[in-house]
Amino acid sequence: MAEVLVYVDHVDGAVRKPTLELLTLARRVGEPVAVALGNGAADTAATLAEHGAVKVLTHDASEYADYLVVPKVDALQAAHEAVSPAAVLFPSSAEGKEIAARLALRIGSGIITDAVDLEAGDEGPVATQSVFAASFTTKSRVSKGTPVITVKPNSAAVEAAPAAGAVEALSVSFSEKATGTKVTGRTPRESTGRPELTEAAIVVSGGRGVNGAENFSIIEALADSLGAAVGASRAAVDAGWYPHTNQVGQTGKSVSPQLYIANGISGAIQHRAGMQTSKTIVAVNKDAEAPIFDLVDYGVVGDLFDVVPQLTDEVKTRKG
Amino acid sequence: MSLRIVVTVKYVPDATGDRHFADDLTVDRDDVDGLLSELDEYAVEQALQIAEDADDAEVTVLTVGPEDAKDALRKALSMGADKAVHVEDDDLHGTDAIGTSLVLAKAIEKAGYDLVISGMASTDGTMGVVPALVAERLGVPQVTLLSEVSVEDGTVKGRRDGDAASEQLEASLPAVVSVTDQSGEARYPSFKGIMAAKKKPVESWDLSDLDIEAEEIGLEGAWTKVEAVAERPARTAGTIVKDEGEGGKQLAEFLASQKFI
Ligand SMILES: Cc1cc2nc3c(=O)[nH]c(=O)nc-3n(C[C@H](O)[C@H](O)[C@H](O)COP(=O)(O)OP(=O)(O)OC[C@H]3O[C@@H](n4cnc5c(N)ncnc54)[C@H](O)[C@@H]3O)c2cc1C
Ligand SMILES: Nc1ncnc2c1ncn2[C@@H]1O[C@H](COP(=O)(O)O)[C@@H](O)[C@H]1O
Numbered sequence: 244m245a246e247v248l249v250y251v252d253h254v255d256g257a258v259r260k261p262t263l264e265l266l267t268l269a270r271r272v273g274e275p276v277a278v279a280l281g282n283g284a285a286d287t288a289a290t291l292a293e294h295g296a297v298k299v300l301t302h303d304a305s306e307y308a309d310y311l312v313v314p315k316v317d318a319l320q321a322a323h324e325a326v327s328p329a330a331v332l333f334p335s336s337a338e339g340k341e342i343a344a345r346l347a348l349r350i351g352s353g354i355i356t357d358a359v360d361l362e363a364g365d366e367g368p369v370a371t372q373s374v375f376a377a378s379f380t381t382k383s384r385v386s387k388g389t390p391v392i393t394v395k396p397n398s399a400a401v402e403a404a405p406a407a408g409a410v411e412a413l414s415v416s417f418s419e420k421a422t423g424t425k426v427t428g429r430t431p432r433e434s435t436g437r438p439e440l441t442e443a444a445i446v447v448s449g450g451r452g453v454n455g456a457e458n459f460s461i462i463e464a465l466a467d468s469l470g471a472a473v474g475a476s477r478a479a480v481d482a483g484w485y486p487h488t489n490q491v492g493q494t495g496k497s498v499s500p501q502l503y504i505a506n507g508i509s510g511a512i513q514h515r516a517g518m519q520t521s522k523t524i525v526a527v528n529k530d531a532e533a534p535i536f537d538l539v540d541y542g543v544v545g546d547l548f549d550v551v552p553q554l555t556d557e558v559k560t561r562k563g
Numbered sequence: 564m565s566l567r568i569v570v571t572v573k574y575v576p577d578a579t580g581d582r583h584f585a586d587d588l589t590v591d592r593d594d595v596d597g598l599l600s601e602l603d604e605y606a607v608e609q610a611l612q613i614a615e616d617a618d619d620a621e622v623t624v625l626t627v628g629p630e631d632a633k634d635a636l637r638k639a640l641s642m643g644a645d646k647a648v649h650v651e652d653d654d655l656h657g658t659d660a661i662g663t664s665l666v667l668a669k670a671i672e673k674a675g676y677d678l679v680i681s682g683m684a685s686t687d688g689t690m691g692v693v694p695a696l697v698a699e700r701l702g703v704p705q706v707t708l709l710s711e712v713s714v715e716d717g718t719v720k721g722r723r724d725g726d727a728a729s730e731q732l733e734a735s736l737p738a739v740v741s742v743t744d745q746s747g748e749a750r751y752p753s754f755k756g757i758m759a760a761k762k763k764p765v766e767s768w769d770l771s772d773l774d775i776e777a778e779e780i781g782l783e784g785a786w787t788k789v790e791a792v793a794e795r796p797a798r799t800a801g802t803i804v805k806d807e808g809e810g811g812k813q814l815a816e817f818l819a820s821q822k823f824i
Contacts, residue, residue: 254727311704311705311706311707311723311730311732312695312705312707313705316699336726337691337708337725337726338725340690340691340692340695341691341692341695341705341707343692344660344690344692344695344696344699345695345696345698345699347661347786348661348664348696348699348700349699352786353659353661353785353786353787354660354661354692354786354787355787356690356691356692357689357690369790373795374689375582375583375687376578377795378582378794378795379583379584379792379793379794379795380792380793380795381588381789381791381792381793382789382790382791382792383787383788383789383790384787384788384790385786385787385788386785386786386787386788387786388786420702420704423703423704423705423734423735423738424704424705424706424732424733424734424738425732425733425734426730426731426732427720427731427732427733428730428731429728429729429730429731430728430729430730431727431728432726432727432728432729445823469823469824487710487724487745488724488726493578493686493689494602494683494684494743494744501823502818502821502823512578512579513578516689519795523821523823524798524801525814525817525818527810527814531803531805536801536803537798538798539798539801539803540798540801540802540817540821541801541802541803541804541814541817542801542802542803542804543803543804543805543806543810543811543813543814544803544804544805544806544810545805545806545810546806549806549808549810549811550806550810550811550814551811552811553809553810553811553812554810554811554812554814554815555811556811557811557812557814557815558815558818558824561815561819561824562824
């Protein structure tokens with residue numbers, strides 16, 4: 244069976260969930276060979292093996308942390324040469340997409356970004372994409388070279404599929420361009436203790452209707468009662484009520500959880516673009532005409548300052 | 564010496580319009596009004612600010628697109644850019660991101676540049692990969708997705724807010740930069756700006772001006788193929804209740820019925 248390269252997104256050896264989802268999809272089109280780079284690369288192997296990686300190619304060098312994107316492109320190009328895979332898959336993060344694009348250009352291949360599903364096809368993998376703010380779905384394939392495809396988080400279930408996961412050192416020689424963009428400082432994001440927005444099964448969001456940074460505690464309380472991540476509309480972010488990292492929508496994060504709860508959000512097209520593929524959608528809004536109600540499975544027309552705390556109490560009571 | 568800034572801007576169908584596909588499965592650009600991609604306004608804004616801070620600078624806006632794409636250039640000129648280049652050719656129809664990056668890179672080289680500034684993503688394709696591809700083709704540093712950018716003494720610096728960390732980046736010119744919608748509100752064209760834009764030069768180049776063969780671009784030259792498109796089925800109408808004092812409890816009941824609690 245053909246091998247499929249899977250780029251591993253990890254933090255010091257801790258594999259992030261979208262990579263495990265990628266392994267599920269990779270197994271549909273071939274045998275997953277994972278590529279893990281940078282600090283802690285070898286520590287990823289056990290988790291990757293549990294989820295189907297037959298091999299884990301690893302390489303660590305300070306260049307991966309000290310320079311932007313290009314060292315990783317060099318490494319993926321080396322892996323592509325070593326393996327001659329049937330496809331190369333990346334998580335659809337900002338960095339994942341940039342590495343994927345430059346790799347595709349170098350190896351003379353077409354690229355598809357932001358797939359939400361992947362199947363094997365007669366002429367190579369077929370990717371499903373959700374476009375125009377999720378109002379259309381398309382099926383596409385790469386028609387030249389080795390398909391390079393980036394996949395959005397929550398596009399597949401994480402599955403246990405034990406495989407060998409043999410660690411092999413990847414040999415990489417960096418190109419002259421690898422050190423072009425220096426990373427001169429790095430401030431890690433502080434953990435909130437809540438699930439990662441793009442990975443969460445439930446997302447509770449607040450918009451302009453929340454009316455102030457201090458009121459976001461109401462949204463957070465509901466999120467915590469459900470074990471959910473917190474999201475925000477751009478209006479709430481622009482007003483400075485919540486960090487931009489929590490913005491949902493076209494220029495924020497794109498989420499696809501099992502349950503999305505929009506509070507005081509009107510449902511503008513750019514917001515929908517980031518949440519329309521959620522499985523179940525619920526909204527609380529005092530305006531019965533708000534476009535968000537066109538999307539909902541369940542909606543409450545009412546003041547969020549009454550409805551949300553009551554809901555939070557009820558969730559807590561029911562969960563005991 | 565003058566700092567030559569090239570801003571890449573895309574003409575896109577209005578996101579609030581009824582966007583759809585043409586029969587050949589390319590984006591229909593005829594039936595929906597187009598405009599300068601809002602996300603590229605941020606690139607124009609940062610270019611103008613960098614130019615204002617430099618002793619001597621020139622801002623060229625560049626678009627690859629159909630006849631109407633001139634509207635996008637006109638808007639950028641009325642914001643304050645100095646001149647414009649429009650790459651237009653019938654053979655460009657259906658070009659993918661890889662092909663677009665080829666045309667942009669050739670045009671940027673022909674125009675002459677020290678700094679290229681792009682938007683974070685186009686609002687129609689939303690791939691967010693063209694700036695990285697252009698940097699790869701030009702063989703210059705990529706300093707992308709910046710929410711803060713400055714240029715001093717031939718060095719570009721900026722802040723990239725990523726998922727796991729916020730990074731400070733630095734590279735020597737020439738370089739390719741892209742900026743996010745966090746980089747600062749774009750200015751509105753003034754009346755004076757709109758009048759002045761009418762007199763600013765707009766050059767038109769076709770593929771032969773850029774030594775690009777028709778096979779390298781367009782729908783035939785694309786390295787990806789859209790095989791099917793389908794409108795997403797409308798969501799089945801949900802239940803909507805009015806809060807009469809029990810709205811939160813009713814919602815909890817719904818969530819319980821769906822096994823979320
Ligand atoms: C290029 C571009 C990119 C964009 N990207 C994004 C993006 O990524 N994400 C995003 O969200 N937006 C984005 N936007 C902005 C988008 O167009 C909207 O302006 C934004 O989503 C509005 O946020 P909102 O729904 O919170 O605010 P509003 O549209 O003002 O809606 C607030 C809602 O709250 C309700 N409300 C008020 N008070 C209460 C109360 N007490 N109880 C219950 N309901 C109440 C109101 O009825 C109203 O429906 C983008 C725009 C552009 C041009
Ligand atoms: N046809 C085009 N003409 C000019 N610039 C473009 C074009 N397509 C993409 N770009 C630039 O590349 C950025 C990212 O686009 P994309 O990768 O398509 O999301 C945009 O914000 C523009 O700055």
